[in-house]
Structures are given as structure tokens and as C-alpha cells.
Amino acid sequence: MASSRRDGDIVGVLRRILGERCSLSAYDIESHSHDESFHPPAAPDAVAFPKSNEEVAQIVQACAAHETPVIPFGAGTAVEGHVQAVNGGISLDLSRMDRVLQLRTDDLDCRVQAGIRRLALNDHLERHGLWLPIDPGADASIGGMAATGASGTTTVRYGTIRENVLGLTCVLADGRIITTGGRAQKSSAGYDLTKLMLGSEGTLSVITEVQLKLHPLPESVAAAVCSFPSVGASVDTVIEVLQSGIPVARCEFLDSASMQAVSAYAKLELEVAPTIFFEFHGTRASVAEQADLTGSIAAEHGGGSFQWATERERRENLWHARHHAYYAIKALRPGSYGWVSDTCVPISQLSASIEQAQADIDAAGLTAPILGHVGDGNFHAIFLVDPSDRAELGRASKVNNRMIESAIAAGGTCTGEHGIGLGKLDWLRAEHGEGAAVMRALKDALDPAGILNPGKVFG
Numbered sequence: 001m002a003s004s005r006r007d008g009d010i011v012g013v014l015r016r017i018l019g020e021r022c023s024l025s026a027y028d029i030e031s032h033s034h035d036e037s038f039h040p041p042a043a044p045d046a047v048a049f050p051k052s053n054e055e056v057a058q059i060v061q062a063c064a065a066h067e068t069p070v071i072p073f074g075a076g077t078a079v080e081g082h083v084q085a086v087n088g089g090i091s092l093d094l095s096r097m098d099r100v101l102q103l104r105t106d107d108l109d110c111r112v113q114a115g116i117r118r119l120a121l122n123d124h125l126e127r128h129g130l131w132l133p134i135d136p137g138a139d140a141s142i143g144g145m146a147a148t149g150a151s152g153t154t155t156v157r158y159g160t161i162r163e164n165v166l167g168l169t170c171v172l173a174d175g176r177i178i179t180t181g182g183r184a185q186k187s188s189a190g191y192d193l194t195k196l197m198l199g200s201e202g203t204l205s206v207i208t209e210v211q212l213k214l215h216p217l218p219e220s221v222a223a224a225v226c227s228f229p230s231v232g233a234s235v236d237t238v239i240e241v242l243q244s245g246i247p248v249a250r251c252e253f254l255d256s257a258s259m260q261a262v263s264a265y266a267k268l269e270l271e272v273a274p275t276i277f278f279e280f281h282g283t284r285a286s287v288a289e290q291a292d293l294t295g296s297i298a299a300e301h302g303g304g305s306f307q308w309a310t311e312r313e314r315r316e317n318l319w320h321a322r323h324h325a326y327y328a329i330k331a332l333r334p335g336s337y338g339w340v341s342d343t344c345v346p347i348s349q350l351s352a353s354i355e356q357a358q359a360d361i362d363a364a365g366l367t368a369p370i371l372g373h374v375g376d377g378n379f380h381a382i383f384l385v386d387p388s389d390r391a392e393l394g395r396a397s398k399v400n401n402r403m404i405e406s407a408i409a410a411g412g413t414c415t416g417e418h419g420i421g422l423g424k425l426d427w428l429r430a431e432h433g434e435g436a437a438v439m440r441a442l443k444d445a446l447d448p449a450g451i452l453n454p455g456k457v458f459g
Contacts, residue, residue, distance in 0.1 A: 009066060010045075010046075010062060010063065010066040010068045010090070011024070011045070011046050013062045013066070014046065014048055014059060014062060014090065017055060017058050017059060017062070018048055018049065018050065018055065018059075021048065021049040021050070021051075021096075022046055022047070022048050022049075023046065023047045023048075023049070024046050024047075025047075028047040029043050029044060029045075029046070029047060029091075030043065031076070032044055032047050032071075032073055032076070032083065032085075032091035032093065033084065033085065034076070034083070034084060035076050035077065035078040035079065035080075035081065035082055035083045035084070036076065036077055036078065036079050036138075037078065037079045037080055037081050037340075037421070037422075037423065038337040038338075038339050038385075038387065039080070039081030039084060039421075039422050039423060040084070041084060042084035042085045042086045043085060043088075044071060044085035044088065044089055044090060044091035045085075045088050045089060045090065046090055046091070047073075047090070047091045047093055048090050048091070048092050048093065049093050049095070049096050050092065050094065050096070050097065051096050051097060052097070053169060053171065053177055053208045053209070054177075056092065056094075056097075056171045056206055056208050057171050057175045057176070057177050058175070059090065059092060060092075060171050060172075060173065060174075060175045060206060060451075061174070061175030063089070063090055063451055064173060064174055064175060064449060064451055067449060067451065068088075068089050068090060068451065069085065069087045069088060069089025069090065069451050069452075069453070069454050070089060070090055070092050070206065070451055070452055070453070071083055071084075071085050071089060071090070071091050071092060071202065071453050072092050072094065072143070072147065072202035072206050072207070072452075072453060073091045073092060073093045073094065073095075074094060074095070074114070074115065074140065074141030074143050074144025074145075074147070075095070075117060075138070075139065075140050075141045075144055077136075077138035077139070077140045077144070078144065078148060078418070078419070078421065079340050079342075079418050080342075080415070080418045080419050080420065080421030080422060080423040080424065081421040081422030081423055081456070082147075082148065082201055082202070082419065082421040082422075082453070082456060084422060084455075086422070086454065086455035087454050087455065089451075089454075092206060093115075094113070094114045094115035094141065094143055094206075094208065095115045095141070096115060097113035097114055097115040097116075097208060098113055098115040098116040098117070098120070099112070099113050099116065100112050100116065100121070100124055101113060101209065103124075103125075103128065104183070105128050105129075105130065107183065108130065108213065108214045108215070108216070109166060109183055109211060109212060109213055109214055110125070110211075110212050110214060111209060111210070111211045111212070112142055112209065112210055112212065113143075113208065113209055114141060114142060114143025114144075114146070114207050114208050114209060114210060115141050115142075115143060116141065116142050117139050117140070117141055117142075118132070118134070118135075118136075118139055118140055118141075118142065118145065119139045121142060125214065126217065129216060129217050130214045130215065130216060130217060131214065131215060131217050132164065132212055132214060132215070133154045133157075133158040133164075133215055133249075134150060134151065134152060134154060134155075134158065134159075134160065134161050134164060135152040135153045135154050136150045136151065136152035136417065137152055137153070137323055137326075142210050142212070143207045143208070143210060145161045146161055146165055146168065146197075146198055146207050146210050147197075147198075147199070147200065147201055147202050147207055148199065148201055148417075148418070148419040149161060149162055149198055149199030149417070149419065150417060151373070151376075151378070151416070151417045152373065152417065153250045153252055153279075153322070153373060154249055154250055155373055155375070155376045155378075155417075156242075156248060156249070156250065156251050156373065156375030156376050157247055157248065157249045157250075157281070158215065158249075160417070161198065162195065162198045162199065163213075164212060164213045165181070165194060165198060165210055165211065165212060165213070166181050166182065166183060166184070166185070166194070166211040166212065166213055167179065167180050167181025167182050167183070167194055167210075167211035168180045168181060168193075168194055168197055168198075168207055168209065168210055168211065169207070169208050169209035169210075170197055170204075170205035170206060170207050170208065171205060171206040171208060172204075172205050172446060172447075173205070173446060173447040173448075173449065173451055173452050177208075178193070178205075180193040180194040180197065181193075181194040181211060182211070183211060185213075196442070199419065200457075201419050201420065201421065201453060201456050201457050202452060202453035202456070203443055203447065203452050203453045203456055203457050203458070204442070204443060204446050204447065204452065205446070205452070206452070218249075218281035218282055218287075219282065219283050219284065220281075220282060220283060220284040220286075220287045220310060221249075221279065221280070221281055221287065221310065221315060222279070222280045222287045222288070222290070222291050222308050222309065222310045222315070223277070223278065223279050223280075223308065223309055223314070223315040223318045223319060224277070224278040224279075224280075224291055224294065224295070224306060224307060224308035224309075225270065225275060225276070225277050225278070225307055225318055226275065226276055226278070226295070226298045226303045226304060226305070226306045226307070227259075227270075227271040227273040227274065227275045227303065227304040227305075228273060228274045228275070228276070228298075228301065228302060228303050228304070229273070229274075229302045230274060230302075231255065231274050231351050231354050231355055231358075232351040232355070233274070233301045233302050233303070234253060234274045234275070234276050234301075234303075234351075234374070235253070235347070235350050235351040235354075235374060236301050236351070237276065237294075237297055237298050237301045237303060238251055238253075238276065238347070238374050238375055239347055239348070240297050240300075240301070241293075241294050241297055242347070242375065244293065244297065246290050246293055246294055247280075247281075247282070247290065248278055248279070248280060248290065248294065248375060249279045249280055249281040250277065250278065250279035250319075250375075251276065251277075251278055251279075251373070251374050251375030252276065252277040252278075252322055252371065252372070252373060252374065253274070253275070253276055253354075253370075253371060253372050253373075253374035253379065254274070254275050254277070254322070254325065254369075254370075254371045255274055255354070255358065255369060255370040255371065256272050256273055256274060257329075257367075257368075257369035257370070258325055258328075258329060258369040258370060258371045259271070259272050259273065259274075259275050260272045261325070261328040261329045261331065261332050261369060262321045262322070262324075262325050262328045262329075263321075264328070264331075265321070265324065265327065265328030265331055266317075266320065266321035266324065266328065268317065268318075268321055270321075271304060273304070276298075276374065277318060277319070277322050278291075278294060278308070279315075279319070280294075280308075284310075287310065291306075291308045294306070295308070325371055326338060326340070326382065329369050329382045329384065330382075330384065332367060332369075332384060333367060333384040335386075336384040336385055336386060337384070337385050337386075337387050338382050338383070338384060339382070339383040339384075339385055339396060339400070340380050340381075340382050340383075340418070341368075341380055341381045341382075341383065341400050341403055341404075342378070342380055342414075342415045342416055342417060342418040343378075343379065343403050343404055343406075343407035343412060343413065343414065343415070343416065344376070344377050344378040344379075344407065344412050344413050344415070344416030344417075345377045345407050345410045345411070345412035346377055346410065346411050346412065347374075347375075347376070347377040349377070349410040349411070349412070350374060350377050350379065353379070353403070353406060353407065353410065353412075354370055354372075354379055356402075356403075356406060357370060357379075357381055357399070357402075357403050357406075358370065360399045360402055360403070361381065361399055364395040364396070364398065364399050365395070366383060366384075366385075366392070366395060366396055366399065367383075367384045368381040368382060368383040368384065368396070368399070369381070369382055370382075373416075373417075376416070377412065377416070378416035378417060381399075381400075381403065383396040383399070383400070404424075404427055404430075405430075408427075408430060408431050413431060414427035414428070414430070414431050415427075419457075420456065420457045421456055421457070422455060422456060425457070425458065425459040428457065428458070436458075439457075439458070440458055443457075443458060
């Protein structure tokens with residue numbers, strides 16, 4: 001494929017469309033060459049900053065005519081190499097498309113441009129007593145969350161972004177603008193193009209608008225933390241909580257190594273043991289009931305002191321510690337890369353999967369604390385590796401591969417929420433078999449020249 005390095009005309013075309021919003025500055029090019037993963041940077045040839053669907057369509061049409069790659073860019077918070085311009089091309093930064101286009105409080109939905117950030121959207125919605133509860137941790141863009149099928153700490157109650165998107169506006173590889181879905185809560189009209197685009201990582205279209213299902217802000221919120229004598233005891237507690245029908249809103253696991261890092265980093269006196277962070281949403285009475293029932297179940301499984309609080313400051317202190325666990329863990333080994341694994345298994349297989357991963361990590365002489373969204377079976381080992389030490393990287397890769405193999409064998413997946421990107425190309429085929437070939441056929445049908453985010457998902 002020809003890239004814009006070999007065809008300078010594309011920059012001139014984009015300059016006529018965007019003016020100075022087609023940037024060649026060293027800062028813009030470097031900052032769009034990588035995400036937050038350990039994958040090597042790969043710089044685009046230029047960065048485009050559109051402000052409308054029509055401008056995105058014009059950019060894509062021009063790039064198609066010049067056979068130039070287009071790499072959609074949201075906030076750069078992905079962790080699997082989604083935004084690297086591996087074949088050069090144009091980084092399409094949607095951050096200036098950040099408006100709330102429509103809010104219907106009576107129908108609990110809104111339409112937003114893809115570049116709006118999660119926290120800014122929720123600040124806007126809070127004034128209306130609403131929120132989008134999907135919380136991947138990072139302040140990601142809504143378009144990026146849709147493109148990667150994001151989820152996070154609240155999935156156990158509210159689902160992933162996939163369950164909270166009603167429709168999309170997308171620009172296809174030939175520049176056509178299409179609208180998928182609508183504002184109705186359900187539809188049986190034809191193929192579900194919305195679900196096809198969700199999680200496609202910018203390889204099938206550029207998502208420019210997202211129609212979102214919203215939720216009322218809970219009247220009351222309680223947070224709790226409880227330590228356990230073993231991984232198995234903590235996971236068994238969660239399984240019984242879910243089987244009991246308690247609508248827990250967040251349910252996060254941290255192993256002993258993670259707790260040691262978090263306690264030191266956040267300056268909290270928390271026990272260094274396998275620990276579950278819970279959160280409950282509802283009325284004051286229902287939240288108290290949920291917390292009391294969960295505390296009783298935890299005690300039956302050997303849980304320690306079950307501390308829960310509704311006061312905002314105490315809750316935020318606890319969840320601040322959890323949300324900054326990645327940085328706390330990285331602080332255990334300054335200068336290291338944090339390679340974040342991402343497997344998901346049926347919850348009945350979770351404790352065995354975590355214990356096997358811990359044994360493999362110890363046997364390989366690695367530092368890799370484990371944490372995860374235990375309520376939906378998703379866990380992460382954060383490998384702290386020296387990028388210049390090939391032997392250490394090799395050991396981490398072997399452990400990571402074993403984790404993925406075990407997850408797939410248990411009926412799980414190679415990625416619960418991070419996506420394929422550059423990092424898990426082979427595992428998509430291992431997990432889906434002939435299904436991966438069907439996905440490839442869809443890619444070829446919608447993007448025959450392969451200009452949309454090349455090198456990702458399929459390689």
C-alpha cells in the first residue's frame with residue numbers, strides 16, 4: 001500500500017479541507033504515535049483534527065483516493081497498540097468533536113460526538129440526575145470506548161459499552177456516512193450494524209457519533225472493602241453474592257501484591273491479603289440491605305472486617321486507591337514497563353485461573369501483581385518488565401501466553417476489554433477459528449483497500 005510518505009499530495013489535500021488543523025508539528029506527530037501500551041511507537045505522517053462528520057468523510061475520501069492509511073485517535077488511553085501508524089498515514093484525531101448533540105432525559109438517552117471524554121460527559125449529565133456508568137478507569141473518549149468495546153469496574157451491574165449504545169454514526173472506508181440503530185430500546189430490523197462496529201477498533205469505519213442509553217444517578221452509594229484468607233475464598237464470596245441476586249454495582253479483586261502496592265501508594269492502612277472492593281447503588285434502605293447481606297456472605301467465607309461507608313469522601317478514598325492501582329504497581333519498580341494482560345473466564349473458573357497465573361509468575365521469577373473485575377471473570381496481571389531485558393520479556397510473554405491458552409480452554413477469551421490491537425493478533429484466530437476468517441471477509445468487504453487502521457486485529 002502506498003503511504004503518505006511516498007505521496008505528499010495527501011497533506012496538501014487535507015490542508016485545503018482543514019487548513020492548519022492538518023498538523024505536521026513534531027509534538028502532534030509524536031503524541032499520536034503511541035497509546036499507553038508497551039508496543040513501540042509508530043508515527044503518522046500528519047495529524048488531522050476534524051470538527052464534523054462531513055470533514056471526516058472528506059478526509060477519508062481523500063485518503064482512499066491516495067491509498068493512505070487512516071488511524072482513528074480518541075484519547076490515546078488504549079493498551080494494545082490501537083493507534084500506532086504502522087504503515088504511516090493520517091492520524092484522525094476526533095478530540096475536537098466533543099459536543100453533546102442531544103439529551104432526552106424523558107427517554108434516558110443522549111447523542112454525543114465521538115471525541116467527548118467520559119468524565120466530561122458525566123459532568124454534563126450529573127446536572128440532569130443521569131450518568132453513563134461504564135468505567136474503564138481511564139478518561140477515555142466515548143468513540144474510543146465504542147471502538148474497543150470498553151467495559152470496566154461497573155460491568156457486573158450495568159454491562160459493557162456494547163449494552164449501552166443504541167446507535168452510531170460512522171464513516172466508511174469510501175467516505176460514505178451511515179447511521180446505525182436509533183433511539184428505540186430494541187429493533188429487529190435487519191442486520192445489527194451497530195454491534196458490528198462496536199469493538200471493531202477502527203478497522204471497519206470511523207465512529208463519529210454515539211447514541212447512548214443513560215441511567216439515573218443512584219440515590220445512595222456505599223463502598224466496602226474486605227480481605228480474605230485466600231483467592232478462592234474471595235472469589236467464592238463473589239459467586240455467592242451474585243447467585244443470591246444482590247445487585248452489586250462494582251466488585252473488584254486485588255491480590256496481596258496489588259494490595260501492598262496500593263496501600264503504600266495511596267497511604268491507606270489496608271490489610272495485605274486478597275481483597276474485594278465492593279460498591280452498592282440504590283435507595284438508602286436497599287444499599288444498607290445489600291451491604292449487610294454481602295458482609296454476612298463474606299464472613300461465611302472467612303472474610304475479615306467488612307467496612308462499608310456511604311460518605312462521599314470515604315468512598316472516593318477507597319476507589320481512588322483502586323483506580324490508581326496501575327500507577328501504584330508501576331511504582332514497585334520505577335522505570336519498568338507495565339504490560340497489562342487481559343483475560344476473562346467463566347467466573348466458576350476464576351480462582352483456579354488466578355492461582356495458576358500466580359504460580360507461573362512466581363516460577364518465572366517475575367513481578368506481576370494481579371487485579372480484576374471479579375464479578376464478570378475478567379482479570380489482569382500487570383507484568384513489570386525491563387524493556388531492554390529480552391530474557392525477562394520472553395519469560396513474561398510465555399506466562400502471558402499460558403494465561404491466554406488457559407482462558408480459552410476454560411471457555412473464556414484472550415481479551416475481556418482491551419481488544420486485539422497489535423498485541424493479540426494470533427490469539428484472535430486461536431479463539432475464533434473459522435470465525436476469524438468470516439471477520440476478515442467483512443473487513444475486506446467494507447475496506448477492500450485496507451486503509452482503516454491497518455495492522456490491527458488481523459495484522
